[in-house]
Amino acid sequence: MLAMKRVIFLCTGNSARSQLAEALLRHQAGHFFEVFSAGSQPHDIDPRTIAALQKFHLPVDGLQSKSIDEFAGQSFDYVITLCDKARQECAQLPQAREVIAWDYPDPRTSDNPRAFELTLQELNERIKMFVLVQSKEQKGALNPVINPLQLFKCLADETRLAVMLLLQHRGTLSVTELAQALQESQPKVSRHLAQLRGCGLVLDERCNQNVLYQVHPRLPDWSVRVLHEAAQADSQHIQQLAQRIQERSNA
Known part of the structure; x- marks a missing residue:
């Protein structure tokens, strides 16, 4: 395998959007990425986040709310922010090779009973494209490194x-x-x-x-x-x- 890239998803609470994104990317390409998520003001994972993942048969093992501070000093290939507030605060991760901003509304504040499912579906399409682009960039690598x-x-x-x-x-x-x-x-x-x-x-x-x-x-x-x-x-x-x-x- 080519050297695994490190990706972290950030949002404010690390209770919904970033947890959904972490689970999706790990499910789609956990062989290719080390995947993390964190929040600038973390609190418990919203039960509706877990329910949405389970409805689509996605694994939830190991998901837990984490603070950005836990990753201070660590390096990442991609820091992907999922809200504007997190984008402004991602300077706490100075060793990010690239910062990508994906702005998604917080499903916790929506009146739509399917808000978490819809956010999951939208993130799924975005992450599939992200994985496709990354695999295209890697396909020309001269010497795949695999153990x-x-x-x-x-x-x-x-x-x-x-x-x-x-x-x-x-x-x-x-x-x-x-x-x-x-x-x-x-x-x-x-x-x-x-x-x-x-x-x-x-x-x-x-x-x-x-x-x-x-x-x-x-x-x-x-x-x-x-x-x-x-x-x-x-x-x-x-x-x-x-x-x-x-x-x-x-x-």
Whole structure:
């Protein structure tokens, strides 16, 4: 995996918006980012924050309200403020490489009973774009740095593992071909490919109307051997998946 980037979300109370953002980014790309949140005037997490996360089956383990002061002197790649007050006070984190301002209304002050869910959904779209941009920036890195724990963590999912072994077997494949082989929806396959890009395991390249994916050509030798051995051990299954692609192209 490429070196993990440190991200902290800030708002005033660290009870709603920043907690939602922390949970979302950790869920979407916890293999790529170390994620934190804090508040300038922290107080207990609003129960509606937890309820919104649980409604969408997002993990809430480890979430707790924290003060900006707890992170004094620490360095971050990105400090993302979620309200204007936090933006003004983020000078307390002088070692931030980049400060990004996302201004979201506080759902606690809204009369809309779905305010927390709507804020979660809006943050989800913003964070998906943030992850996509970051993975695009990282895809051209010359030498992905990955250790065994990071590799196996990234591949600890049946779909992502199958994608990697298919790419190892076929060389380059499109999202359409992968979806056909795995009999999964294209959006689901695309989400897993984004995670693999974030890990530094795959590269993508546009070819006419298609985007083709391949195993990163500069993975460390030991990780290439792991993928090769895994593909050989599961060769019958991988060939069956690849056959679905061939059948589609012959149709």
